[in-house]
Amino acid sequence: MSATLTWHPTLTLERPALSQSLETSDVALAARGDAQAFRRLYEENVDRVHALARRMAGYDRAEELTQDVFVRAWQKLQTFRGEARFSTWLHRLAVNLILSRRATYATERARFLADDEVLHRIETRPSGREHAVDFEGAISQLPDGARTIFVLHDVEGFRHEEIAGLLGVTTGTTKAQLHRARMLLRGHLSA
Numbered sequence: 566m567s568a569t570l571t572w573h574p575t576l577t578l579e580r581p582a583l584s585q586s587l588e589t590s591d592v593a594l595a596a597r598g599d600a601q602a603f604r605r606l607y608e609e610n611v612d613r614v615h616a617l618a619r620r621m622a623g624y625d626r627a628e629e630l631t632q633d634v635f636v637r638a639w640q641k642l643q644t645f646r647g648e649a650r651f652s653t654w655l656h657r658l659a660v661n662l663i664l665s666r667r668a669t670y671a672t673e674r675a676r677f678l679a680d681d682e683v684l685h686r687i688e689t690r691p692s693g694r695e696h697a698v699d700f701e702g703a704i705s706q707l708p709d710g711a712r713t714i715f716v717l718h719d720v721e722g723f724r725h726e727e728i729a730g731l732l733g734v735t736t737g738t739t740k741a742q743l744h745r746a747r748m749l750l751r752g753h754l755s756a
Contacts, residue, residue, distance in 0.1 A: 585650065592651045596642045603642075607635055610652055614659050620716040621663045623705050630666060634659045660717065664731065667709065703753040707746050714739050715746035 594602035614634050619627035645654050717723040725736040
């Protein structure tokens with residue numbers, strides 16, 4: 566694919582969703598190398614992928630991860646079997662890629678940071694919502710494990726068994742981390 570895709574925030578309410586038959590057609594065309602068909606798939610799904618990346622990895626990594634997801638989707642499009650909607654397949658691909666990159670980021674961070682107290686990071690976020698509840702900011706303050714499980718369960722709707730399978734942990738761990746995340750969010754939002 567010769568064109569570079571970049572994420573541009575748009576209001577998804579202004580854009581009608583692709584019908585399943587048009588999506589299926591675009592997937593088939595894109596799998597044969599049609600960049601315009603892939604661009605339509607990209608435009609239809611970029612906001613959801615970016616929101617997932619932002620919630621799971623933070624604002625500072627979301628754009629890069631979004632790009633990586635769509636590059637990987639382009640590379641792996643021939644593996645799409647059509648058993649589910651393309652958006653469902655893309656979402657699973659995004660979750661897997663974000664989780665693997667987060668593990669890489671953690672390894673890199675461990676090389677440079679010897680003390681956990683240094684991890685208090687200040688993330689930037691778009692301005693203009695000063696009077697709104699800063700839910701995105703509260704999510705970004707969660708520890709990585711709790712944030713991942715909270716986003717996958719409460720935001721994206723995965724079941725504990727699915728999350729446990731994705732992360733290689735027990736369902737008891739996912740439930741405990743979800744409880745921890747909710748308590749931390751409650752404390753942050755009530756402050």
